Amino acid sequence: MNRTGFFALPALAVGTLIMAGSPAAAQDCTTKIGAVLPTSVDWGRPIAETAQYAVDLFNEAGGVKGCKVEMILRDTQVDPKVGVDAAKALVDLEKVPLLLGAVSSGVSMPILTSVTVPSNVMQMSCCSSSTAFTGVAEEGKTKGLWFRTFATTRNQAAVAAMLIRDKGYKNVAILYKNDDWGQDIGKLVAADLEKIGVKVTANVAINDGQPSFRAEVTEVLKTKPEALYLAIYPAEGAAVVREWVSLGGTQKMVVANSLRSDEFRDAVGLKYLGDVVGHDSAPPRTDAATSFVDLYKAKFNSEPNGPGLPNIFDAVMISLLAMEAAPELKGDQIAAQVAKVTDPAGMAVFPNVDGLKAAKAALAEGKSLSYTGGTGAVKFDKNGDVSAPAVGWTFSEGGTSEQTYFTLSDVDGFIASISK
Amino acid sequence: MIGLISYLVFFLSGAMILAIAVLGLNLQWGNTGIFNGGVAAFFGAGAYALIILGGPDRPGELGGFSLSYPLAILGGIIVSGVLALVVGIVTARLRHDYLAIATFGVAIALESLVRNAEYLFGGAKGVRGFQRPLEAAIADPFTYSLMFLGLVIVCLLGVYIGLERLVRSPFGRLLRAIREDETAARALGKSPANVRLQSFVLGAMIMGLAGGLYATFYAFVSPQDIRPILTFQIWAMLIVGGAGNNKGAIIGTLIVWGGWVASGWALAKFAPADWQLYTGTIQYILIGLVIVLTLLARPRGLFPEELTVSTATGPDGPVKPPERGTVSTGGQQS
Amino acid sequence: MIQSLFDGILVGAILSLGAIGLTMMMHILRFANFSHAELLTVGAYVALVFDAVFSALVPAFATKWGSLSLTAALAVATLLSIAITGATAVAADRLIFKRLRENAGPLTMVFASFGVALVMRNVISLLFGLQTMHYSNDIAFAMVISLDPLLLIKPDQFFVLILALTAMAALHLVMTRTPLGFALRAISENPPLAQANGINLKRMVTITWMIGGGLAALAGVFYALTNQISPIMGRDLVLSLFAATIVGGIGSVPGAFIGGFVVGLASSLALLVIPSGYNPALPFMIILITLYFRPFGLFGEER
Structure with missing residues (x-):
């Protein structure tokens, strides 16, 4: 095999590219x-x-x-x-x-x-x-x-539970991605909800790469939850929620930051997502011009999309x-x-x-x-972990909009109150 | 320069571990004709067993046996062997594609089990990290990786020499006899089922050894390590190298794994900046093309099986190994 | 329970549709073609392109038929996609598999097909991106058949069931009643003898790839219609398709049809007894049990 030939050509191309297009000449x-x-x-x-x-x-x-x-x-x-x-x-x-x-x-x-x-x-x-x-x-x-x-899963789970509590839902089914994050947050949210007196009707794992999620959706549907909690990624999320909505499931949902995504919103359709509220780490409480979201929009012409x-x-x-x-x-x-x-x-x-x-x-x-x-x-603890303030957000025409703000002490207070 | 050597030592450690698993598969497929689609299961059993037997206590999860390293790796080999024994007995009557999908199912089931049974196997987050034998005693990381490469090479040579002896022994001839014509072997008073089972279990134990070394290398194992792609990679190494040839198996490993990672390296290095986000996808295309082109150029692999049976070949030279693998049934139409 | 039963059958119908093509290809071409599932993806994307073209050209084509999500545009696009995907399959054969068939074992072909699958899947994701898409973003609501016990059925899925049944019957009749079917079967049983009897091997192989590719396109479009389109849809489906084929017995068209239901029902009913995390393993456990009692599948025979 002529290896030099294979490597030399792209190298040459890159060389010219760097020389031609270097923005910071200094x-x-x-x-x-x-x-x-x-x-x-x-x-x-x-x-x-x-x-x-x-x-x-x-x-x-x-x-x-x-x-x-x-x-x-x-x-x-x-x-x-x-x-x-x-x-x-x-x-x-x-x-x-x-x-x-x-x-x-x-x-x-x-x-x-x-x-x-x-x-x-x-x-x-x-x-x-x-x-x-x-x-x-x-x-x-x-x-x-x-x-x-x-932000540690402990925090995220607490915010999810607080959103569910604030919405007043009494029966919630949990669907979580079957990876380390999903298993963790699914378990924590379920425990938190039990503590605040919300019934968890089903706690169902969503595996990656399944051709159909119909069985999982049917299983949850049978338990007749008042609302869903979703900790899954956009592609599976769209498949699951489309199936769920098409079978007449409730459109009341609380979702993790992983679903804060245009892909998910467009695939399901905004008209079915009116009752959705999500949680995420909060951007700083400062003027808008300096926020990450604005920087991102300026560059990519859309809101930050995906986990x-x-x-x-x-x-x-x-x-x-x-x-x-x-x-x-x-x-x-x-x-x-x-x-x-x-x-x-x-x-x-x-x-x-x-x-x-x-x-x-x-x-x-x-x-x-x-x-x-x-x-x-951002502030790291000695183990390299961060805890962050959080927001509740909803889907909107242009992307998502913030609804509620939870300071770190709100979240810590909630965790302390339920671990008594 | 030292960086390049350090990287090569690391790369070779990984590649030689995979080569051990390829040798195990070569015993099963190359020599006995067993279509094992569940390599990841036996590899994973060895890896998990090593970490659970040899690792420290994990609160709320199975473990805390803290066996010494040689015992733990032996435990991994035995666990793989026992798993293979059970699987082998259950699937004794299956051939070819049917056997492949059944063993494949075993691998999927094992992945599901370790992914979900957190109290036993740590769940999706995997098991441990940071607990390598003798790491505390050998302060210099480079010396440590050299030592580890030495251990892997010793294991690889041991397996290689053992298998070379085995395939040249009467047992090896028996394996090939069963592969070529089971009925004839039975007519000679041999028990094909028994011999196949022995070969299957032995091959799986070799994979278990590879899995154990793999888990030592990273001091960690998670369900992500034993996904079906691993089975595919090991098979591709064997087929590209040449089934039935132990040397080919090792060289096939170096070529496939080397190509796999080198393509990523070359793209990161040489592809234009605008393409960098797509290099992952392009890398897959390159890997696919390399496999297809190699097989087109050398359909029997780079190093085809050397026929060790000296006499009784056909009148015009060595017998071409007959086609094996896929069976087609006659359909059910009457 | 009754809902899970129906779900299993309706989800299984898609698998049946895909497995029918696969079983025929495995039977006649004598190797497990892992790139078959990528043909489903190709079919779905080709239809996506033409669906967009036709909907734009003829707005009347974009209206849905009754309670189905199918539109005239998509129906025409599907027909085109069947032809194009069939041609893609033939091209893959000419470029790669034909050469290997002549001088390599079937396992070499299996791994070449893995390579082909990698190339096809990633070329598609370079062209169309990694995100999931839909023919129509509207959600097709299920019809309530009964409230107690709750039974919901989606018209699209029912349509797929009918389609799979038709495809199965048609292919079965072709294989058992027509000269073409006899020729194809003769090729699969004994190629040299078949050729000696004047059957054109090359033509038969081309026809097999055409039919296989066409059926894959059909399955791909309907999977995409009832679920979603993504570059990895073939990869996600491939194991279930092989499982269905092998449970049914390789080469048996009715077997593949039933096999699809077995796999669909297995994953649907499994949730009644085990946690959903184990769901991916269940179809294979069913296969293991089936094969334990029937080593050549439900309808397969040892030669």
Whole structure:
């Protein structure tokens, strides 16, 4: 096989492309970071797209330490073997000090165990929700290199229960995605609802890749719930809800942030989603011009669509700010700076170009920052977990609109009240 | 440079683990003609058993046996073997596609079980992370990965030499005899069912060893590790390498797995920036094309079976192995 | 219970429709073609394109027939899709499978078909994107047949049942009563002997791919109509289709028809006894049990 021929052609093409289209001519150095995300999966591609957008914004603001950031993106195929190998190649061959990803906990965990921690690389995931990470972090095994911008499932479940309570539903059926996040949130929501006196009529797992969800829907329909709680992804969500509505099921639904998606809204139709309320991490309570949603709209002409988008955006921004603050671009040194850029006492930073420029100036003066992005003023605990304030939202013509706001103390108060 | 070596050590560790599983499949399919569609089940049984037997206590879940590493990996091999024994007995009468779909079902069932039975197998979130033997004693990560690669290669060589001896032994000839013509073998007073079962169980135990090493490598296993794609990958490695040839099985693994990951690397490196979001999809197309083109160029694999039976071939040289695999029934029309 | 029973049959009808084509292909071409399911996807997308074209050209075509979601535009698009998908199948044969048939074992063909499936699926997702689509975003409501016990049936699904039954009967008659059927069966039983008797092997193989591809397109369109269209719909269906084919017995057209119901009923009734998380495994457990008692499927025979 003529390997040189195969590689040389695209390399040449890329070479000319970079030379022709380099926007930041002043930056003649590049800093590489790695990303392992499932770009070949329907909900994974927008996450990668948003990550790239965040990197572009950061470069517009001058990059990291005056160097252009280059994000090398690899597909995980949602296969742990493939994801781990891609991560290892990024770390060893491209020498990245920072790895973004993965999405599935089942891919993130082996990367953390066998690649990033042994090689002293910081790893930040947008979306891996497994409680197992908290466990290994507590044992000190992650050496402080692990972070995730995904609000803990504990919090999300509490907000879901609060929304159901506020709506006054008395009988609720739960449908959850049969992965680590779905199993977790399904269980927690069910427990919370029992505590506040709401009857859970059915708790049904929705498996990926099933040709039909009719059986699951029928099973739930038989229990005659007053409302549904859905913790599933847009593609399955559309299939399930279309089936549910067509069989005359109730249109009262409370849904997780994963269904905050145009794809889901359009596939089901807004007219059936009038009684839907969803929960999500809250964007900052500031003027609109600086919010992630507006930045996203300006770039993609739609609202953030699908699971994990504000989370990956924040993951990129926080990591890059931490890189800016780190004395050297080494995993542990970058990780050590995460606290400095997410310091509640620090200067508030918004992730637009001006905000980032101001942030970098402040860092140069040795000030700490309070990064306030797509999921609010992010603050990690010692295990790399975040808790975030939350919103309730509804579907609207243009996308979604916020309805209710839950501060962190609202949520914590609720959790405390039911754990008595 | 050190980075490249470090990566290659890592890549080879993964590839050689898969090669062990391919050797197990080669015993079952290449030598005995058993169409095992459930490779992931036996691989997964070994992986889960290792972590549960060798890992620390997990609150509320099965485990906490904390066996020493050699015992745990042996436990994984035995668990795979026992699973294969049960499956083999239940499916004793099945052939070809029917056997493939039945064993495939076993793999799906196992994935469902570990995904849902959280109190036993950790559920969808998987089991553990961070508990590799001797990792605390060997501080340097690179030395550790070299050591681990050494362990994997020792296991691979052990399996390879054992299988090479086996296929050249009278038992190996018996396996092929059954593969080629079961009725004739029975007429010679052999018990095909028994021999097939032995080969199936032995092959599954080898896969269990591979699974155990895999779980050691990542110190973690989850249902995502044992999805049907794994069975497909292992099979593709065997078919591309050449069924019936142990050397081919190993080289096929290197080529298929190497191509699998190298295509992703090359696309990330060389594809234009605008394409980066689509490289995952393009990578799948490349993988598909590589498999199809290799098979078109070398339909019997890169290293076809070497006939070890010296005499009694046909008048015009070695006998071409007859077609096997898919059976077509006569239909039910009367 | 009664609803689950009907659900199983109606969902199973789609599988029956897909499995009928598959069983015939497996019987005559003698290999498990994993790219068959991708032909369903191809069929659904081809129909999607032409449906849009016809609806735009002739607005009257876009109105629905009675309580079905089917429109004239989609019906014509489906006919075109059957032809185009059949041609795609023939092209795949000419490019790849024909060469392998001549000098490789069936298992080489199985894995080549895996490769073909990967290529087809991902080319489609490059062209159309990864998101799910629908022929019509309107939701087709189910008709209430009875309130107590609650029984709901969707007209579309009932239509699919009739269609599968028709396809099964037609193909069964062709295979058992016509010279073409005799020729096809002769090819599958003993190709050299059949050729010696003047049957044109090449033509028969082409016809088999045409019929198989056409039936796949039909199944793909109706799956898409009652569920959704996505690049991975074939992948999601492939296991159920093989399961249906094998439970019925490879080569048996009525077997495939019944096999579809067995698989559909298994996953539908399973939820009555086990948690839904285990649902993907259930059809295979049913298969294991079936094959334990009938090693060549319900209607298959050992040769």
